[in-house]
Amino acid sequence: MTAITKPSRRWRRGPRWREAVDGWLFILPWLLGFLFFTAGPMLASAVMSFLEWEILTPPTWVGLANFHQLMVDPLFGLVLYNTAFYTFLGVPLYLLAALVMALLLSLPLRGIPIYRTIYFLPSLTPAVANALLWVWIFSPDFGLANYFLRLVGLPPQKWLFDIHLAKPALILMGLWGVGSQMIIFLAGLQGIPQVLYEAASIDGANEWRRFWRITLPMLSPTIFFNLVIGVIGSFQVFTTAYIATQGGPQNATLFYVLYLWRNGFDYFKMGYASALAWVLLVIVLVLTLIQFRLARRLVYYEVEEPA
Amino acid sequence: MTQTIKSPARPLPPEVARRTTQRAGGWRLARRLVSHGLLLTGSVAMLIPLVWMLSTSLKKSGQEWIFPPVWIPDPIWWRNYLEATDALPVPFYVYVVNTFVITFNATLGTVLTSSLAAFAFARLRFPARNFMFLLVISTMMLPGAVTLIPRFLIFRYLGWLDTFLPLIIPYWFGGTAFSIFLLRQFFMNLPRELDEAARMDGASSLQIYWQIILPLAGPALASVTIFQVWGHWNEFLDPLIYINSMEKYTIALALRTFQNIRSQRVNYLMAVSLLQVLPVLLLFFSAQKYFIRGVQLSGLSGR
Numbered sequence: 001m002t003a004i005t006k007p008s009r010r011w012r013r014g015p016r017w018r019e020a021v022d023g024w025l026f027i028l029p030w031l032l033g034f035l036f037f038t039a040g041p042m043l044a045s046a047v048m049s050f051l052e053w054e055i056l057t058p059p060t061w062v063g064l065a066n067f068h069q070l071m072v073d074p075l076f077g078l079v080l081y082n083t084a085f086y087t088f089l090g091v092p093l094y095l096l097a098a099l100v101m102a103l104l105l106s107l108p109l110r111g112i113p114i115y116r117t118i119y120f121l122p123s124l125t126p127a128v129a130n131a132l133l134w135v136w137i138f139s140p141d142f143g144l145a146n147y148f149l150r151l152v153g154l155p156p157q158k159w160l161f162d163i164h165l166a167k168p169a170l171i172l173m174g175l176w177g178v179g180s181q182m183i184i185f186l187a188g189l190q191g192i193p194q195v196l197y198e199a200a201s202i203d204g205a206n207e208w209r210r211f212w213r214i215t216l217p218m219l220s221p222t223i224f225f226n227l228v229i230g231v232i233g234s235f236q237v238f239t240t241a242y243i244a245t246q247g248g249p250q251n252a253t254l255f256y257v258l259y260l261w262r263n264g265f266d267y268f269k270m271g272y273a274s275a276l277a278w279v280l281l282v283i284v285l286v287l288t289l290i291q292f293r294l295a296r297r298l299v300y301y302e303v304e305e306p307a
Numbered sequence: 308m309t310q311t312i313k314s315p316a317r318p319l320p321p322e323v324a325r326r327t328t329q330r331a332g333g334w335r336l337a338r339r340l341v342s343h344g345l346l347l348t349g350s351v352a353m354l355i356p357l358v359w360m361l362s363t364s365l366k367k368s369g370q371e372w373i374f375p376p377v378w379i380p381d382p383i384w385w386r387n388y389l390e391a392t393d394a395l396p397v398p399f400y401v402y403v404v405n406t407f408v409i410t411f412n413a414t415l416g417t418v419l420t421s422s423l424a425a426f427a428f429a430r431l432r433f434p435a436r437n438f439m440f441l442l443v444i445s446t447m448m449l450p451g452a453v454t455l456i457p458r459f460l461i462f463r464y465l466g467w468l469d470t471f472l473p474l475i476i477p478y479w480f481g482g483t484a485f486s487i488f489l490l491r492q493f494f495m496n497l498p499r500e501l502d503e504a505a506r507m508d509g510a511s512s513l514q515i516y517w518q519i520i521l522p523l524a525g526p527a528l529a530s531v532t533i534f535q536v537w538g539h540w541n542e543f544l545d546p547l548i549y550i551n552s553m554e555k556y557t558i559a560l561a562l563r564t565f566q567n568i569r570s571q572r573v574n575y576l577m578a579v580s581l582l583q584v585l586p587v588l589l590l591f592f593s594a595q596k597y598f599i600r601g602v603q604l605s606g607l608s609g610r
Binding site for chain 1: 346431446457458459580599
């Protein structure tokens with residue numbers, strides 16, 4: 001009888017209640033971390049973007065002044081251009097390279113496992129060691145890059161010291177590390193049901209057609225994933241530029257996060273850096289949303305057939 | 308090297324295989340040769356920078372400035388490795404120990420707390436569970452740079468600057484979104500009867516997590532662990548922000564300092580860089596399967 005009059009108390013002592021409490025307890029560490037290290041700081045940086053605060057002096061409310069300054073800051077325009085250049089040239093190039101690699105590496109050939117290891121290996125190189133290595137490769141006088149140019153009869157270049165070549169050189173450097181994207185593509189390729197290819201062959205589709213009609217559509221979710229992650233990552237490029245060029249020459253490789261870092265930790269402009277951070281968030285969000293919109297038309301998702 | 312990335316090469320569909328065998332064998336052979344040619348060229352391109360790094364690190368000072376470059380140093384100068392690390396202001400092992408301490412503690416925190424959360428998301432029913440999981444997923448998409456400045460201010464307020472705490476403690480609060488996601492996917496695939504049977508015997512959620520699910524999750528935990536170890540070993544931005552004293556530097560930071568004081572001794576520079584790369588390669592070759600699995604699972608979230 002009490003069960004009917006006081007169902008809530010009954011429920012509270014029941015196993016479902018205990019499971020719910022356990023569930024919340026188990027995610028509590030993550031939840032606290034989320035509040036203190038992600039959500040809280042995000043809100044804080046939103047508020048701080050309206051402040052002028054140089055850490056040692058007390059903060060003052062300046063309204064939209066930081067955002068206004070962004071619009072007139074000539075470096076900000078350059079930083080956006082640099083980052084967009086790096087992203088819109090680099091990311092598609094990496095996707096294409098990783099896809100071609102993955103297609104080659106899924107051919108039924110002898111030695112494929114060894115090839116796969118070799119192609120994946122460079123992507124493991126720690127960012128700092130990687131940057132130092134490529135600075136040396138791009139050395140104008142003694143570097144490997146100019147050595148190869150000489151072998152094919154081209155004039156030597158200044159690479160990272162050349163205002164026009166510095167960004168392409170950094171993109172080239174990233175090309176060496178596409179192994180992890182390649183591995184993701186390989187997993188995607190292996191997920192394509194073999195029967196599709198068999199059916200297409202019986203219908204007389206040649207290899208080219210099978211690639212465009214089966215492989216590419218079936219792989220489109222993986223391509224989309226690599227694209228989204230690639231753009232987000234690319235907009236945050238920091239270590240390579242910090243080590244390899246320090247943003248130079250003439251700010252040609254001053255990328256977004258490097259500029260943000262400088263404002264925050266070199267000039268101690270906490271307010272301005274926070275404004276930069278929020279603008280970055282908005283840019284990345286908008287780019288991601290655009291990609292999701294495009295994905296609706298271009299990405300093929302398998303729908304489970306009702307049995 | 309034979310124990311390499313495992314996953315069977317896709318066999319040709321039978322129909323195609325039959326047709327190709329019927330066709331002139333020469334065509335097939337040519338195709339295979341071209342494929343091998345492409346793959347080999349790519350392999351050389353991938354390996355050359357690493358070989359160049361090793362080669363430079365073994366050159367006696369002076370030889371690195373020979374152009375066109377010498378590939379095999381003569382003599383092979385192993386002493387670079389000793390001399391290079393001597394040039395650092397603090398003994399190199401200190402950096403190794405620091406990096407190890409951070410990597411170990413941060414990874415342990417991630418594995419413990421993210422598996423707890425993953426267990427709840429995968430196997431417990433509680434209100435707002437799906438919404439909470441959506442939050443986890445959305446943080447994967449969040450650019451970390453957005454929280455850079457306020458996080459710095461928080462840790463400064465706590466008096467944690469120039470300690471390892473900012474590099475460790477956050478990972479004891481849920482680790483990373485990616486590891487929660489990866490572990491949840493794995494936990495979801497374990498048979499539900501395990502939990503039910505244990506609950507009938509009066510086991511608590513904690514017991515189910517610790518005594519039943521975790522012991523079965525070896526491969527997933529290994530993937531998360533290796534991924535984290537790799538990430539923390541390489542991490543540069545966070546130590547750069549939080550660590551000031553030279554004796555608390557990580558290897559990555561030490562390399563950066565070394566670049567400043569020794570930029571003219573590129574053979575030394577390559578030697579210390581290789582010291583950062585080698586443990587990563589060792590880790591990879593000793594646990595390749597889990598490494599690949601981790602990368603591949605990260606791609607599955609796109610499906």
